[in-house]
Amino acid sequence: MKATKTRIYFTACLLFILAFSLTSESVFAENEQHELDTTKHAETGFNPGDFVMHHVSDAFEWHIATFGETHISIPLPIILYSGNSGWHFFWSSKFHHGEVVYKNFEIAHQGENSGKIVELDEHGEVVGLPVDLSITKTVAGVIFSVILLLWIFLSVAKSAKRNANQAPKGLQNLIEPIILFLRDEVAKPAIGEKKYEKFMPFLLSLFFFILVNNFMGLIPIFPFGANVTGNIAVTMALALFTFVVTTINGNKHYWKEIYNPDVPWWLKFPIPLMPIVELSGVITKPFVLMVRLFANMMAGHLIVMVFISLIFIFANLMGPAAGAAISPVSVAFSVFILMLDLLVSFIQAYVFTLLSALYFGMATSEHH
Amino acid sequence: MLSTILTVILQAAAGAGIGKMGAALGAGIAAIGAGMGIGRIGASAMEAIARQPEASGDIRSNLIVSAALIEGVAFFAVIICALVLFV
Numbered sequence: 001m002k003a004t005k006t007r008i009y010f011t012a013c014l015l016f017i018l019a020f021s022l023t024s025e026s027v028f029a030e031n032e033q034h035e036l037d038t039t040k041h042a043e044t045g046f047n048p049g050d051f052v053m054h055h056v057s058d059a060f061e062w063h064i065a066t067f068g069e070t071h072i073s074i075p076l077p078i079i080l081y082s083g084n085s086g087w088h089f090f091w092s093s094k095f096h097h098g099e100v101v102y103k104n105f106e107i108a109h110q111g112e113n114s115g116k117i118v119e120l121d122e123h124g125e126v127v128g129l130p131v132d133l134s135i136t137k138t139v140a141g142v143i144f145s146v147i148l149l150l151w152i153f154l155s156v157a158k159s160a161k162r163n164a165n166q167a168p169k170g171l172q173n174l175i176e177p178i179i180l181f182l183r184d185e186v187a188k189p190a191i192g193e194k195k196y197e198k199f200m201p202f203l204l205s206l207f208f209f210i211l212v213n214n215f216m217g218l219i220p221i222f223p224f225g226a227n228v229t230g231n232i233a234v235t236m237a238l239a240l241f242t243f244v245v246t247t248i249n250g251n252k253h254y255w256k257e258i259y260n261p262d263v264p265w266w267l268k269f270p271i272p273l274m275p276i277v278e279l280s281g282v283i284t285k286p287f288v289l290m291v292r293l294f295a296n297m298m299a300g301h302l303i304v305m306v307f308i309s310l311i312f313i314f315a316n317l318m319g320p321a322a323g324a325a326i327s328p329v330s331v332a333f334s335v336f337i338l339m340l341d342l343l344v345s346f347i348q349a350y351v352f353t354l355l356s357a358l359y360f361g362m363a364t365s366e367h368h
Numbered sequence: 369m370l371s372t373i374l375t376v377i378l379q380a381a382a383g384a385g386i387g388k389m390g391a392a393l394g395a396g397i398a399a400i401g402a403g404m405g406i407g408r409i410g411a412s413a414m415e416a417i418a419r420q421p422e423a424s425g426d427i428r429s430n431l432i433v434s435a436a437l438i439e440g441v442a443f444f445a446v447i448i449c450a451l452v453l454f455v
Contacts, residue, residue, distance in 0.1 A: 049454075185429075288440055295443030351436040 046312045052305040056227050056298060058138045060092040060107065060117075064222060071097055074222075076140055080105065082119050082130035092134070105130065138234060141226025145213050153208070182207055182353065190357035191364065199360050202245060206238065207353040214297060214345030218338055229348075230297035232290065239290035242356045246286075250363040258282060285359060289352060296348050300341035307334045391452035394445060402442030406435050 062074040075093035082088065088103060098107040101120060108118045113129065121127045135143075152171065159172045168176050187196040187203055213228040228234055258278040260268065267274045307330045315323025413431040417424045 053454075288444070291444050291447060292436070292440030295447050296439070299443065299446070347432055347436050351433060351440075354433060 045316045046309070048306070048309040048313055051309050051312070052302060055305050056230060056301045057115075058136050058227075058231060060095065060134060060136055061097070062137050062140065062222075062226075073097070076135050076137065078117070078134040080117060080130040080132060080134070083128070084119065088130075137226050138228055138231050141213070141216065141228040142234065144223050144226075145209070145216055145228065148216075149208055149212055178207075179204060186350075186354050186357050190354070191361040195364050198249075199245070199357065202241070203353050203357055203360075206241070206356060207349050210238070210293065210349040210352055211345060214349060215342075217297060217301065218341055218345070227297070227301055229293055230301050232294045235290040235294040238293070238352070239286040242289060242359060243286040245356075246359045246363045249360060251365075253365065253367050254363045285355075289355060293348050293352055296344055297341075300337065300344060303337050304334045304341075307331075307337065388453055391449040394452075395449040398442045398445035398449070401445075402438060405438045409434050409438070 064072045075091040080088040094102040156175045216224040314326045
């Protein structure tokens with residue numbers, strides 16, 4: 001029992017550190033420059049590619065609105081470590097939306113480092129990239145959703161303990177059937193009656209984290225609206241958790257199936273074909289988990305942004321009247337896609353959790 | 369003679385963005401594949417529900433799971449095409 005607890009704490013600390021170091025790199029997971037888009041380059045009016053990408057990617061500040069030339073945005077902390085000048089902590093407002101050079105750092109706008117913070121020397125030449133541990137929009141979104149989750153579940157746990165033998169009411173009545181559904185329809189069939197309890201905390205956390213972040217990405221008002229699960233670094237961290245938990249809990253039978261499966265000898269000996277295929281399966285399964293969640297969420301947000309930008313494209317092409325005429329259609333389609341995205345949020349959270357449970361079941365299954 | 373023709377064609381094609389067209393075509397074909405696959409799942413789910421209406425809850429969950437898995441593969445192809453277009 002003590003060995004398991006130590007294992008759990010060690011794994012949790014390792015993954016926490018990994019998750020934060022991965023998510024703060026998420027700025028360049030999404031920011032792409034459209035240098036090839038030569039037709040749009042000539043337009044000084046509206047650039048749909050940039051507009052869409054800006055709204056679905058990560059950023060160093062939380063942008064709320066823009067009125068003409070004034071931007072209203074909430075600055076976020078920037079934490080840099082540079083080999084030359086040590087640690088730096090400052091608010092992202094010092095960059096003035098990416099136009100100013102501050103303390104030899106600036107946000108690069110072109111070239112291979114576009115979107116990232118680069119360090120300059122006295123002459124303004126790029127000298128390298130500092131270690132960037134900034135709290136970006138995605139990280140702030142994660143922190144906010146974690147606070148929300150903690151608040152919801154701590155109050156549900158408290159009321160469950162208080163109403164131990166009575167029918168649940170209120171928030172507990174909303175959360176408890178979902179937890180029971182995950183236990184009875186996802187964990188128990190996939191992992192088995194004897195071993196499912198060990199994985200329940202992880203599966204529940206996974207499901208509710210993905211669900212709450214998916215929902216938060218759909219609400220455009222301030223503290224919600226950060227595209228957390230549509231960021232490949234976040235989904236990579238989640239898939240990495242599943243991978244690490246599967247690997248740590250793999251029993252002897254699991255590894256035997258990978259390295260020494262029950263197949264004819266000539267598939268294993270002189271060239272280990274089956275072990276290579278099985279090993280690539282071990283890597284591919286979490287990878288596909290990551291891509292599935294990322295692509296579903298990103299696609300939903302992209303489609304909504306494209307419909308909205310249709311309004312501006314039409315306004316640019318044929319005058320503001322055309323833009324106003326297309327707005328009801330655009331908004332109606334966007335609402336429809338957002339409804340679909342609600343359904344997809346549930347489905348993706350459920351599928352991620354179900355597949356993780358299936359992998360845990362395979363890792364801990366006995367020989368039959 | 370042939371090689372000069374081919375070089376000229378290659379230069380014209382590179383300028384015209386054949387790569388982008390390939391990526392767009394790929395995304396379209398991935399969409400066709402996903403549509404066909406999920407259509408077949410939906411069809412067999414309908415038939416199964418018609419044969420045994422009591423099992424419609426179970427069938428519905430299995431339908432959704434299979435559709436999500438197939439969509440995952442289709443999205444994988446779409447991501448590759450998007451990478452080609454924008455990176």
